[in-house]
Amino acid sequence: MTKRSGTTSLRVLVAGGGIAGHALAYWLVRAGHRVTVRERYPDLRATGAQVDLRGQGIEAVRRMGLLDTVRGKLVDEAGVAFLDARGRPRATLMANTSGRGRQSLTSEYEIMRGDLVRILHEATGNDVEYVYGTSVDGFDQDEHEVVAHCSDGSSETYDLLVAADGQGSRLRRAILPDGTDPYWRVGIHMAYWFVPRIASDSNIRDTCMVPGGRQIMRRSHNPTETQVYFVLREDSAQASAIHREPVEKQQEFWASRFRDAGWQTERFVDGMRTSPFFYSQEIVQVRTGTWSRGRVVLAGDAAHCASPYSGMGTSGGLVGAHVLAGEINRRPDDLPAALARYEAVLRPFTDEIQGEVNPRLLKLAMPMTQRAIDAFLTVTGTATRLRVPDLATRFSKEDRGGAWRLPHYPELRAA
Numbered sequence: 001m002t003k004r005s006g007t008t009s010l011r012v013l014v015a016g017g018g019i020a021g022h023a024l025a026y027w028l029v030r031a032g033h034r035v036t037v038r039e040r041y042p043d044l045r046a047t048g049a050q051v052d053l054r055g056q057g058i059e060a061v062r063r064m065g066l067l068d069t070v071r072g073k074l075v076d077e078a079g080v081a082f083l084d085a086r087g088r089p090r091a092t093l094m095a096n097t098s099g100r101g102r103q104s105l106t107s108e109y110e111i112m113r114g115d116l117v118r119i120l121h122e123a124t125g126n127d128v129e130y131v132y133g134t135s136v137d138g139f140d141q142d143e144h145e146v147v148a149h150c151s152d153g154s155s156e157t158y159d160l161l162v163a164a165d166g167q168g169s170r171l172r173r174a175i176l177p178d179g180t181d182p183y184w185r186v187g188i189h190m191a192y193w194f195v196p197r198i199a200s201d202s203n204i205r206d207t208c209m210v211p212g213g214r215q216i217m218r219r220s221h222n223p224t225e226t227q228v229y230f231v232l233r234e235d236s237a238q239a240s241a242i243h244r245e246p247v248e249k250q251q252e253f254w255a256s257r258f259r260d261a262g263w264q265t266e267r268f269v270d271g272m273r274t275s276p277f278f279y280s281q282e283i284v285q286v287r288t289g290t291w292s293r294g295r296v297v298l299a300g301d302a303a304h305c306a307s308p309y310s311g312m313g314t315s316g317g318l319v320g321a322h323v324l325a326g327e328i329n330r331r332p333d334d335l336p337a338a339l340a341r342y343e344a345v346l347r348p349f350t351d352e353i354q355g356e357v358n359p360r361l362l363k364l365a366m367p368m369t370q371r372a373i374d375a376f377l378t379v380t381g382t383a384t385r386l387r388v389p390d391l392a393t394r395f396s397k398e399d400r401g402g403a404w405r406l407p408h409y410p411e412l413r414a415a
Contacts, residue, residue, distance in 0.1 A: 057315020
């Protein structure tokens with residue numbers, strides 16, 4: 001370790017160039033640390049579907065000095081409509097743009113994942129070293145340093161290794177006790193991809209429920225593209241295993257499960273083959289008893305994935321990066337204490353956002369029968385006509401992150 005401006009300057013390797021990895025790199029270099037980010041994709045992975053900011057995540061971006069930049073890239077999504085089998089809206093929940101209360105199903109800060117990654121990447125300037133096309137496959141460590149072993153055959157020495165490699169983190173296995181299953185499953189699976197936009201695709205997100213615990217969502221993020229989501233409530237071994245199969249097999253699975261779903265299914269399945277990307281995943285949360293071992297620490301989804309249904313996955317990654325950087329910078333000469341403090345400070349927040357996901361409520365929103373779907377649409381339609389959701393969000397005292405407040409770290413300052 002070297003000294004810089006009277007403080008310890010650490011050599012930090014971040015494994016994973018996603019949102020959490022970029023945010024952590026942003027804060028660490030501003031505190032005078034030397035940061036390398038290794039990303040297994042061959043270049044900047046500025047792709048993916050729509051994400052949002054809520055609660056403490058908005059504050060985290062504000063502290064980075066990037067909120068105005070984010071506003072300039074927001075997706076125009078005014079609300080969410082629930083459709084009947086003929087594609088007719090039966091209930092519409094609009095975004096809460098009042099500036100107070102709780103975000104609704106649609107946040108006022110909806111942005112494409114790729115745009116947010118690019119914003120964070122550009123904010124780091126030339127201060128971070130990025131290495132693409134390689135991953136960190138393992139490590140050795142002692143009380144003084146950690147040696148990272150990379151997929152290109154190289155080994156590099158650092159003061160700290162951060163595993164920000166997503167919910168399927170490979171490095172997490174080396175931190176947790178043998179036999180630990182970090183996943184909390186809810187029995188739901190999701191696939192999403194892009195299709196060409198057509199004239200009827202509006203700025204309202206459409207959601208159509210289909211018997212058999214199936215859901216189809218459509219949302220449009222620019223003048224030429226529309227996002228498609230197939231969501232499936234299923235506990236079978238085949239459904240859990242399909243996400244590890246080749247993309248062609250995944251597409252066959254999803255097409256077969258939704259072949260009789262009606263609405264615009266034929267259009268969406270036809271567009272599956274020519275989409276610029278296709279992603280299939282099981283909806284899980286990552287719940288572990290520890291986030292660090294020695295000089296290796298988990299961050300973002302690798303530590304505390306809250307799942308898309310929490311509404312706080314992206315915000316959780318940004319908040320966690322801020323806290324981890326802040327605690328590292330306060331105790332750079334005592335990393336075990338810094339990492340223990342990171343976990344102690346952040347756990348109440350991650351417990352709160354993970355607790356937002358209630359499997360019973362999810363099953364209510366994914367009915368198995370047409371009768372249950374009709375009942376859901378009737379109740380939701382009546383509630384929206386009476387403005388119940390709108391009033392509930394506007395006058396709520398807390399967003400999804402609860403009353404937990406993002407700590408202030410005076411040492412961390414935006415550029």
